Amino acid sequence: MDLLFLGTSSGTPTRARNVSAVALLEGLGKGWHLVDCGEGTQHQVLRSPLSLHELQAIYITHVHGDHCYGLPGLLASAGMSGRTRALPIVAPAGIQAWIEATLRMSETHLPYPLEFQATEALGDWRHGDLRIEATALSHRVPSYAYGFSEASPDPRLDTARLDAEGIPRGPLWGQLAQGLDVEHQGQRLRGEDYRLPTRPPRRVVIAGDNDRPALLAAACRDTQVLVHEATYTRAVANAARAEFGHSTADAVAAFAQSVALPNLVLTHFSPRYQADPTRSPSIQDVRQEAAASYHGRLFLAQDFLRLRLDKDGLLERVEAERRQAP
């Protein structure tokens, strides 16, 4: 399970950082999930190893433009590149009507169906080998975190149950072992019910804009990674209250420490933070502030940073494959 950051700037793009988008890559195969889709996300995908054909679903945390204005163009490009498979979009109220209005206005006819799921009514949603649920956060507009858990981590067949239910060994067992549903003596057996995990599931929480990290306490249980905004440092937030509804690096770090989170990834930095550590404020100020309160593994996202969560729950940077301009 990899995270590949496609945009890590708050509000507006800079020359080094695009606005919000992060890809969650499945452990097997080329499938990936997209959380947020700021303007230019499809351009970032072009510069990554990701393909719009392999996109499994899109999740929008909230309706602010830097988190969703890239949707219409990405959907149109997926269509022009020949996608025919349905695409689920999990998004708060407002996004569906806007996407439909935008496609209508621009007379864009997608050759594949969009399957909208309202975040507000998501419940415990399953897609492929992931279970996904949403947690409400605190921001100027309704904002959500999405939790992604492996549904069936390295499963083994529950042979004790099969024997107890008198289901004979043979091809049926093989199909159930693959997670397929089968018919047996007029009954439908769900593969899912006959598989047992052999290790704890990996779990990642990716949060939208939020000024109360503590709202994530329950979501962060049995979670290896939290991706959370740290728009400002405390010093800058105190000095310039131009925008509200965001978290400081300090507040997120203290929360992560309080719930003993093993890995914390900060993102969505105000464009004022400079890459050059000799200029002020710099992105190193964000790191220092967070590191003072949080003693787990701390990462600051940048565009095209790729992190891999292994089966033991360790998060490590992997060398990004980045396509060069031709």
Added chain:
Amino acid sequence: MDLLFLGTSSGTPTRARNVSAVALLEGLGKGWHLVDCGEGTQHQVLRSPLSLHELQAIYITHVHGDHCYGLPGLLASAGMSGRTRALPIVAPAGIQAWIEATLRMSETHLPYPLEFQATEALGDWRHGDLRIEATALSHRVPSYAYGFSEASPDPRLDTARLDAEGIPRGPLWGQLAQGLDVEHQGQRLRGEDYRLPTRPPRRVVIAGDNDRPALLAAACRDTQVLVHEATYTRAVANAARAEFGHSTADAVAAFAQSVALPNLVLTHFSPRYQADPTRSPSIQDVRQEAAASYHGRLFLAQDFLRLRLDKDGLLERVEAERRQAP
């Protein structure tokens, strides 16, 4: 008067070309006009010497996404960077309602007013030192070309008229010479009426998607530069009729030759044309096809190409200042 191309790809971005946008820079000062605003135009502006503060007006040729999906993000970023000056947007029906719905959906409150002008009812519009008019083209949706003419090229005061009307020499003459309106004996004198051009006006026509270049015959009179799409070569257009409503390089070139146009700039190329001339089809195929029919000065646009139209009507490439990533 400069043209600076910000996007030159048709339909979808590529790693080398963004979707449609072109800046027309005024001869004096830092003011510029933007024709079309595909997704990622604000990102291209960040990589150029242009500033959103100095943007004079936006013109949209038609409602297809690759020509307008960048508008909401660019407008929001202009607001976040502190713009307060009103921004005129000349656009076909549909764009105004969509922009307003998009800003409402995303709860984006711009700190400056938008002044929408419907292209359909533009007439002879004046903005700063330019006169702008629209010509209807032929495409799958209503599409327009915009003609930009210098309103007052290197003006001199019409002293003969002033003397004939008995307007006394003095500060009044100086104000009229600057193009200002003045009061004289209870009458309002318009500076514009007392200035004479000392050379022919420069004139540039920038066309939207169009499959009938001959519709531009009247617009191209006394015009030094036509910017027109050449989405396909004839060979490709004949082989793959997937999309209609576009021009071949051949058709645009033949038209430009027939009206003795001095400078032709082709743009909006299908992503299938490769930059590498050894691959097929290549962008060189487009050039060769156009050059076979057109014998004026031919340019193929690429992102960040900058062309300068001098006062004698000569169009020449200038070295692009391109900002480097920090």
